[in-house]
Amino acid sequence: MTLLSLIIVIGLSLLIGYFAHGRARSWALLVASVLVIYWLQPGTPIRHLDFWLPTTSLVLAIFTWILTRPKDAPDLRSNLTAGGVIAVVILLIGSSRYLGPLCCLTPSRPPEIHQIFLWISLVTLIAALAAYFSHGRVGWIYGFSIFILALFIVLKSEQLTRYASMALRSFNGQSVELASSLDIRWLGFSYVAFRLLHTLRDRLSGRLPSLTLQDYVIYIIFFPTFTAGPIDRVQHFIQNLHQPFQLSMQHILQGGKRILMGIFNKFVLADGLALIALNSNNASQVNSTIWLWIMVYAFALRIFFDFSGYTDIAIGIGYFVGIELPENFERPYLKQNLTLFWNSWHMTLAGWFRAYFFNPLTRTLRSQLQNIPLPLIIFIGQLSTFILIGLWHGISWNFAIWGAWHGLGLFIHNRWSDMLRSKTSNLDSQPRLKRWMSAGSTLITFHYVSLGWVWFVLPNPEQSIRTLIKLFGLA
Structure with missing residues (x-):
């Protein structure tokens, strides 16, 4: 996001906060969020893709809402109205192609309006069928969760993204030879996917509150958090959304x-x-x-x-x-150990993986495989969790190694702290020594994290290893 686009978004939010009250605020946030995700979507050489990608984000949100709605779903009329508003906004964005010099909200000209209308009609029909056949069937939720994960994997893998680009270029009648993994830049999808999976999982566990379509779509594409988080929980977000608000x-x-x-x-x-x-x-x-x-x-x-x-x-x-x-x-580089670092760095992402992967995995291992020692369960849980966090940034060896670097570091700290717990219990009576140990621990943690960034920023293990060797003067 550029400074100019940021200023526009800030101005838009001030207008909403000042003029829109009660239900009008929710409608304003819905319309503004839909407009912003089209406006911020980067351009792509694949024809019309910068229009269809944010449109697909909306479709995924709508279908996930259909699958997660409870039996006592809120008022049908308000949900149909929300769907209609979204469709009208999409049509208006598409109509901007006919505005000549004022075109367009998207980086390139949107598709023909009749194509958009046919697409909306098709999605509406499929949504109605899904609402009828999927109600109360958890298999649909599991299947859609797998679909979102598969889509996520494709977008995070350079080779798979290139294949997807080739397929889209072939469909559009464009040169397949020019296909690149950079052709498909789906703004905000990483965060959209995690919010969708969060609500799907909470629906299965019975923790998801009853939501209108309007509230749900606002949560998924809320424009201030669309590109870089944080990943809020839907329960907390909706509570804020429904509270009376007057900008002061x-x-x-x-x-x-x-x-x-x-x-x-x-x-x-x-x-x-x-x-x-x-x-x-x-x-x-x-x-x-x-x-x-x-x-x-x-x-x-x-x-x-x-x-x-x-x-x-x-x-x-x-x-x-x-x-x-x-x-x-929360001042992550001033923490005394790696556990405290990850309790203060990208806390919402770490919390997501803790709630939806680490805790279920370790509970399953402890209940199903009772002969496995607890340290081994902790090792498996921490290593696999952080490898996945690494791969969330992109499917490559370096991101996987970066995740393993932190998973291994957390396990070593876990064992080390258990071993020293009885030996450091009297440190409170030696404040000077405690301060020195605290400073030393902070310094070691910062350097461990900093060395880990070598794996994160460089493209392949060979260059990372050469750089680490040079850092220690061994080249």
């Missing part, structure tokens, strides 16, 4: 403070550090150990300021429209 000076000051902090962190600190931060080009060109360490430190700080900056901006915009978003970072 306190909200403006709170939100403005977070937004200014985020802009400074992202556009000043992060973008400034990017000039010297480690990347695939300078990692091969620099031979000085000292300069290489400086580049690693710069990347560690850059990724923090970049990501936390976007989170601050999203939280600040949320204040303007009455949505209190969860925190995502």
